[in-house]
Amino acid sequence: MVERRSPIKVGEAVRRVMEWKQLGEIEYVDIDACDRRFLGKPLVADHDVPPFDRSPYDGFAVRSEDTADATSDSPVFLEVIDEIGAGQVSPFRVGKMEAIRIMTGAAIPEGADCVVMLELVHEEKKDGKTFIAIKRPFQKHDNISFKGEDAKKGQPLIEEGIQINPGVKALLATFGYAKVPVVKPPVVGVLATGSELLNVDEELVPGKIRNSNLYMIASQIERAGGKVKTYGQCADDVDSVLNAVKTAYKECDIVITTGGVSVGDFDYLPEIYRQMKAEVLFNKIAMRPGSVTTAAVLNGKMLFGLSGNPSACYVGFELYVRPLIRYWLHSSKPYLRQGKAFLQSEFPKANPFSRFVRSRVFYGEDGKLHVKPVGLDKSNVVTSLAWSDCLMVLPGGTRGFGSGDLVDVLFLEDNTGSESWWEESKRSSK
Amino acid sequence: MVERRSPIKVGEAVRRVMEWKQLGEIEYVDIDACDRRFLGKPLVADHDVPPFDRSPYDGFAVRSEDTADATSDSPVFLEVIDEIGAGQVSPFRVGKMEAIRIMTGAAIPEGADCVVMLELVHEEKKDGKTFIAIKRPFQKHDNISFKGEDAKKGQPLIEEGIQINPGVKALLATFGYAKVPVVKPPVVGVLATGSELLNVDEELVPGKIRNSNLYMIASQIERAGGKVKTYGQCADDVDSVLNAVKTAYKECDIVITTGGVSVGDFDYLPEIYRQMKAEVLFNKIAMRPGSVTTAAVLNGKMLFGLSGNPSACYVGFELYVRPLIRYWLHSSKPYLRQGKAFLQSEFPKANPFSRFVRSRVFYGEDGKLHVKPVGLDKSNVVTSLAWSDCLMVLPGGTRGFGSGDLVDVLFLEDNTGSESWWEESKRSSK
Incomplete structure (x- = not known):
């Protein structure tokens, strides 16, 4: 018997699937292992960045007022009273006509209000003391990176559900996340069905093709951020597919089968959903490819019956399964850009x-x-x-x-x- | 002493780096482990896809000439002589006024030249035989996926150096690549320098910041396709940095340090390159950020001295290190899109x-x-x-x-x- 099916709109199909969306749990992983994972909690600045006023250049911390009369013909000479490397804090205060040698990233010493870059001064030794000649005036706050200019304490920086990339990882390190809260990915089970399917290492024989959907979907699941569990491939036989789907249902958060969804005699996914008492959300969508994409739900867990045709299978995954995975990973933007x-x-x-x-x-x-x-x-x-x-x-x-x-x-x-x-x-x- | 440096153009710096580009070796990995790796050899179709004429739909394989006079008022009745599931080949030939029931993906039987979709026919049993009623004419080749229409045997499909995504993986499975030739990634050593650097799990103290570059660069290396080897962080001390760089040089294909590249007293990378007798390719580029990015080469192996400033470090990596890694991975498009x-x-x-x-x-x-x-x-x-x-x-x-x-x-x-x-x-x- 040919089953009569009424196609629904793509948007309606997406809506029916997303009614069953769930949020994944949080786990903590070492910062070295967090690449490409999805942030489980918003990242909020827990201190100012930079944490102190600092010098963006190698140079000299000085008082701008002392440079007011400097010209190239009549330079101003300041005495260098200390030298601070990165990570050091000077115990001295920069006084009138004094300077402190400062390295990139070091804290601006007390008293100074600007930095003169190393390349712009000339150093001279005199009576065992070191002086610098400055040939032009500098303004208050010249060449200073101010405390909190990059980020203020308490500022929300990254929302949860963002995939961790190099820039996000740099922020995690900056704020001391030795352990990073990420979302536990959903386990997505995949089973390919079809008596025409050969294993990837089998020789071609007439009438058969190699199974490509299983590998493709596994790769799509990983790209979406899910964790793959494969259940191999099954011949077109209701009992063996039913058993495999039941096992996958027990072990996974989402179950995908490919094949067996058309309207022919051997397309038994509808029968399997009936036997499992799963509620079919749709079995026909007004889209090409993938019009026979089927979705069902059982106790809040989604079962997808994607087409056995590679392109239809691919598109069905991206439109219906991906947003469910991304939402699980706490993304506020779970749909394709x-x-x-x-x-x-x-x-x-x-x-x-x-x-x-x-x-x-x-x-x-x-x-x-x-x-x-x-x-x-x-x-x-x-x-x-x-x-x-x-x-x-x-x-x-x-x-x-x-x-x-x-x-x-x-x-x-x-x-x-x-x-x-x-x-x-x-x-x-x- | 302030070293005088003349900035070169970004393109010239890229050119000098890419003079030392190298191609990585090939290794074979299981198809289940090939995601996001870079294909080491071009993928050429070793058979036609599809490998035989097949049906894209569930339906009936018939001879178009038998349907020529079919109308809805006066349907044509064809006898169903066999039924072929996916993966099966019918031993029968479709003769005059005959049809063979065919499933999606199954091989078109001998004699038939088109497929009538299941939804468009009406089945009737009569005298123990099954007939289908067809209500309109079909053309020769209607609803047949022809052998080789997707890809012809010998056709180059994917060039080497492409990153394996779900679609490429589907092709690899189709052509029986149980083992996939991929490029061995370059091992990229990273060392962060700077006495101001705290470990990610240390509390902030005045004058110091947490090391973020090491984590950021590690993530950039992985995104580019390289393999990371970290050498931790070093205080600003020529001897300890020299030792670490020498070790990294022995163990890695590319060595990156961050920090120590500016023109100040404590910026000792130039000294380290001198001691190692590495040839400095450039130490000043007409770009912001990252003007102090330094590159050196020793026996054909690249050493990069990136800025200690996060943004400058990030940009320096993407402009100069990434193309070297992507070329190593056999990409013909190693530069940022x-x-x-x-x-x-x-x-x-x-x-x-x-x-x-x-x-x-x-x-x-x-x-x-x-x-x-x-x-x-x-x-x-x-x-x-x-x-x-x-x-x-x-x-x-x-x-x-x-x-x-x-x-x-x-x-x-x-x-x-x-x-x-x-x-x-x-x-x-x-």
């Missing part, structure tokens, strides 16, 4: 379904963003996935799209994200 | 040095790229690094820059890269 780009291609035929075309963006010399599809635009294609860095969105409707049209793009390799899903943000921007 | 964006800020003062301003890009609703600086634009600032996703380039010269100006940006979180360095590509585009 959006942009607008000028289409450099023709899609003359209208399509009632919204299309997500594997594409690449180009940054033009004119400051504009351009986008081109890569490879064949078919759901069962695999090569174009390797070349794409974005999905071009061609909304379903009555018209085609042509060269020069401004279209939406969703960035795949970006970690910034968007606060709202593409369709919602279109509504709110109108 | 470039774009043009509209400035949303004012930099009224001209600067003789080229400025690399920590910034963020925004994708406008108008299809244009916009860029804004983040935080304070000073070399010793650390907070802005956490917020930036690009460096805005303001070339040195006689004019300032204002809102709406089209400026260059270098993307920090992108993995595409550029073939040529920013200044070279400006020349070639003129």
